[in-house]
Amino acid sequence: MATEQPANRLQGTLYLVPAPLDFACESSCDLTQTLPLGTLQVAARLQHWVCENAKSTRAYLNRIHLVIPLSQPIAEQKLQELPRQVCKKGDHHGQLDARPLLQAALMGHDMGLVSEAGMPAVADPGSSVVRAAHGLGIRVVPLVGPVSLLLALAASGLNGQNFAFVGYLPVGVVERSQRIKALEALAIKTGQTQLFIETPYRNQAMLQSLLQTLRPDTRLAISSGLCLDRASTHSGPVKNWVHNDVVNNSTPAVFAIGP
Amino acid sequence: MATEQPANRLQGTLYLVPAPLDFACESSCDLTQTLPLGTLQVAARLQHWVCENAKSTRAYLNRIHLVIPLSQPIAEQKLQELPRQVCKKGDHHGQLDARPLLQAALMGHDMGLVSEAGMPAVADPGSSVVRAAHGLGIRVVPLVGPVSLLLALAASGLNGQNFAFVGYLPVGVVERSQRIKALEALAIKTGQTQLFIETPYRNQAMLQSLLQTLRPDTRLAISSGLCLDRASTHSGPVKNWVHNDVVNNSTPAVFAIGP
Numbered sequence: 001m002a003t004e005q006p007a008n009r010l011q012g013t014l015y016l017v018p019a020p021l022d023f024a025c026e027s028s029c030d031l032t033q034t035l036p037l038g039t040l041q042v043a044a045r046l047q048h049w050v051c052e053n054a055k056s057t058r059a060y061l062n063r064i065h066l067v068i069p070l071s072q073p074i075a076e077q078k079l080q081e082l083p084r085q086v087c088k089k090g091d092h093h094g095q096l097d098a099r100p101l102l103q104a105a106l107m108g109h110d111m112g113l114v115s116e117a118g119m120p121a122v123a124d125p126g127s128s129v130v131r132a133a134h135g136l137g138i139r140v141v142p143l144v145g146p147v148s149l150l151l152a153l154a155a156s157g158l159n160g161q162n163f164a165f166v167g168y169l170p171v172g173v174v175e176r177s178q179r180i181k182a183l184e185a186l187a188i189k190t191g192q193t194q195l196f197i198e199t200p201y202r203n204q205a206m207l208q209s210l211l212q213t214l215r216p217d218t219r220l221a222i223s224s225g226l227c228l229d230r231a232s233t234h235s236g237p238v239k240n241w242v243h244n245d246v247v248n249n250s251t252p253a254v255f256a257i258g259p
Numbered sequence: 260m261a262t263e264q265p266a267n268r269l270q271g272t273l274y275l276v277p278a279p280l281d282f283a284c285e286s287s288c289d290l291t292q293t294l295p296l297g298t299l300q301v302a303a304r305l306q307h308w309v310c311e312n313a314k315s316t317r318a319y320l321n322r323i324h325l326v327i328p329l330s331q332p333i334a335e336q337k338l339q340e341l342p343r344q345v346c347k348k349g350d351h352h353g354q355l356d357a358r359p360l361l362q363a364a365l366m367g368h369d370m371g372l373v374s375e376a377g378m379p380a381v382a383d384p385g386s387s388v389v390r391a392a393h394g395l396g397i398r399v400v401p402l403v404g405p406v407s408l409l410l411a412l413a414a415s416g417l418n419g420q421n422f423a424f425v426g427y428l429p430v431g432v433v434e435r436s437q438r439i440k441a442l443e444a445l446a447i448k449t450g451q452t453q454l455f456i457e458t459p460y461r462n463q464a465m466l467q468s469l470l471q472t473l474r475p476d477t478r479l480a481i482s483s484g485l486c487l488d489r490a491s492t493h494s495g496p497v498k499n500w501v502h503n504d505v506v507n508n509s510t511p512a513v514f515a516i517g518p
Contacts, residue, residue: 033297157390
């Protein structure tokens with residue numbers, strides 16, 4: 001063991017539990033389509049959670065129960081929500097001491113960390129809890145599930161040997177355009193694919209900015225509604241983008257640019 | 260449709276099929292632990308493949324057959340290997356025209372793209388095939404499965420809102436040390452987590468370089484054997500790394516550094 005505290009196998013494990021990607025979408029998918037049984041089995045036996053939102057975690061547990069019966073009724077599960085400032089600003093802008101959230105693990109209970117969609121702590125809150133777990137010597141085990149960024153990267157045809165995810169771009173038109181130009185310059189200079197996301201209701205504005213700002217030969221890829229029935233990925237040089245109806249303002253999308 | 264060719268639903272779909280992470284490991288895992296049934300169901304009905312290695316693809320299909328019977332015997336499946344230079348140097352250093360590999364899709368057959376472990380086209384060959392598919396107007400659908408980079412990122416506790424994967428570092432001691440210093444400076448300046456991998460037999464040499472090169476306060480995270488029974492993730496400031504037995508030279512590992 002190389003971290004701050006010696007390993008202690010009397011402690012519980014912190015499992016990172018991915019959630020399906022249909023959060024806040026009008027249709028929901030069959031969990032077994034995008035989550036391994038192994039992941040659902042672990043989630044079904046956990047009774048202690050740290051979550052982004054308790055209500056959506058209960059809804060997710062209800063769906064799991066239809067596949068694998070939960071070890072304990074939802075009403076008796078212990079759900080702790082991450083502080084609102086962590087969910088809003090991310091774990092890296094605050095100085096949250098997340099150790100109090102891990103008391104159950106210190107007492108020997110396995111715990112789950114879950115966000116509203118996809119993998120906790122990846123483009124989502126949770127990394128402060130993971131850091132605290134390592135600091136306390138609690139074993140951390142990530143479980144397999146859908147991660148929209150990586151699905152989008154694979155489907156983009158862009159460079160997957162060197163890539164970056166940079167989160168959200170500025171909202172202001174001028175600042176957004178400047179940031180797009182800077183990311184394009186970096187991608188062309190280094191060959192590094194640049195991935196980013198937008199709040200769904202701004203997807204079409206983002207696409208317009210990209211088409212107006214990027215060079216004609218730069219490759220743009222957009223995945224919309226990943227893991228839903230209507231999932232789509234479009235990818236090609238900007239000069240060949242003749243339609244712009246590939247995103248809508250109610251479905252999550254991932255954007256990627258590269259040479 | 261915004262890419263080079265109009266959509267053509269008479270064409271087949273190109274599915275990106277993830278593989279388990281136990282390739283070349285002495286023990287193999289239960290597929291249903293890390294692959295959703297939805298992914299295995301699609302893979303079991305495909306009969307046309309583009310793969311990194313035909314032999315390992317057949318072995319994977321054999322394992323799938325034990326969970327979901329294949330629609331056609333393996334001996335009758337059509338497997339096309341990616342050219343060796345693509346597998347060795349990556350899709351972005353050659354100028355491979357992958358369109359001939361997609362003839363079956365043009366004729367209406369669904370196809371699968373698969374690498375030896377994890378997600379094709381992410382830290383693995385395949386992006387040239389995905390680009391060719393977009394160019395031909397073939398629908399591309401990524402399926403969910405294990406991606407070691409993202410599992411490692413989530414488990415690291417490092418910044419998951421801004422991160423980069425930079426592939427392999429140089430092998431020479433001096434060049435590797437310089438590259439580590441440059442990545443550390445970038446991570447400190449921008450807050451962007453830097454992920455990289457190494458050929459397993461150099462894992463211990465990489466760890467030594469990291470411990471000798473990084474600043475005491477820089478956080479180092481290493482995941483070893485992800486999705487295997489002996490999976491481990493260790494994460495903490497360099498000054499607190501007291502042991503260095505967390506990687507071995509026969510198990511795949513992912514390294515990450517950040518502030």
